[in-house]
Amino acid sequence: MEDEKVKKEREILFVGSRESGSFLLSYQKQVPLKIVFLGEFNYAKQAAEKLLTHPKSIYIIDATQFLDDSDQIADIIKKTASAMNSIVIILVPGYAPNTTLVQNFMAVSITSFIYGMSQGARIKELENILPQYIAIEKTSYGEMRDKRDNEEASSPIQDEAPLENKPIPGGPVIIPKISIGVAGSMERIGTTTQALQIVKYLQYIGRKAVFIEMNQGKYLEAVKQFYSGIQLSDDKETVTYQDVVMVPERLLGRVLKEEYEYYIYDYGNMNSPGFNRASYLEKDIQIVVCGSSPTELSCVLPVLMNPLYDDMTQFIFSFVDLDEREFVLEMMQERKNKTYFTSYTADPFVFTPETQSTYTAIIPNQPELIPEKKPKHFLPRFFKK
Secondary structure (H helix, E strand, O other), X not given: OOOHHHHHHHEEEEEOOOOOOOHHHHHHHHOOOEEEEEEOOOOHHHHHHHHOOOOOOEEEEEHHHOOOXXXXXXXXXXXXXXXXXXXXXEEOOOOOOOOHHHHHHHHOOOOOEEOOOOHHHHHHHHHHHHHHOEEEEEOOOOXXXXXXXXXXXXXXXXXXOOOOOOOOOXXXXXXXOEEXXXXXXXXXXXXXXXXXXXXXXXXXXXXXXXEEEXXXXXXXXXXHHHOOOOEEOOOOOOEEEOOEEXXXXXXXXXXXXXXXXXXEEEEEEOOOOXXXXXXXXXXXXXXXXXXXXXXXXXXXXXXXXXXXXXXXXXXXXXXXXXXXXXXXXXXXXXXXXXXXXXXXXXXXXXXXXXXXXXXXXXXXXXXXXXXXXXXXXXXXXXXXX
């Protein structure tokens, strides 16, 4: 039996009317991939909210249904697909490659389009596009098997009239560099997962973020060794996977000169001999990743009792059942308003939408909202429930 991940990768989601997507039903007779019709939406953001429940899929979106400005449509769809590590194919029946709608998609590196007006034309274009992303192979029993191709897709249609770069009216304000330090109260508590999820969250809201490995866990080396579809820089140091740029600490001087808005530092275990506490405390936002088991809580208490980790420090508890969260908040006492919870994350490179409220509360969207650092000594009172 196929595992759930493979099923996700076989799924085609169509956003638009059933009439405009009816060519997929004919295509399905030739290639029996799973096809789901999500319906019509007036605004791209409404469609994006629906797509967030379907990671690692193939999105086929009728862009003509939306009432938003075309640059906003392209921006929202790009962010959603990037957050969910999904493939995007845009249906624009009757449009030409040099039209504003198509050019706005090309400007955000969405390059696969279906232009046909008839079902036959759309099926033919789809047959030319899908092999760029998945390999389709018919077995001796007539079954179909497809496998995700991690290589970046090339455009099936030449860019005849590139869109001029211009500011988007009412677009997000570009903010200065913000540093976020993520450290774990113990080993294997999900520190790297949280750091990567923060990067994916920031990408989803339209920010430029980079992951920096500040510990000796050698996660980047493991990614190089075991992950397929990675991209390496010329010096083999910088790793890019699923749109996440990851660099080792030794390249920090170089990456700080690049045009990122947020720098996410993974410090690993706070109790390890190599933990750079001075560097961690300098960060604009300091996050400690914790757990709620007796052993995990015993590692949280020393952090709470250390005056260096003042009320600027935020606490994220991973893998905590709903019925345990009230107890954790009671234990945190004065720190409970700095205590947050995250849902289970199966794949750190796929944004988990349920955690968005946590990251929104912790990470200001504008620099003036970051409070000035004013250390306050803190010695909590603890009790057992």
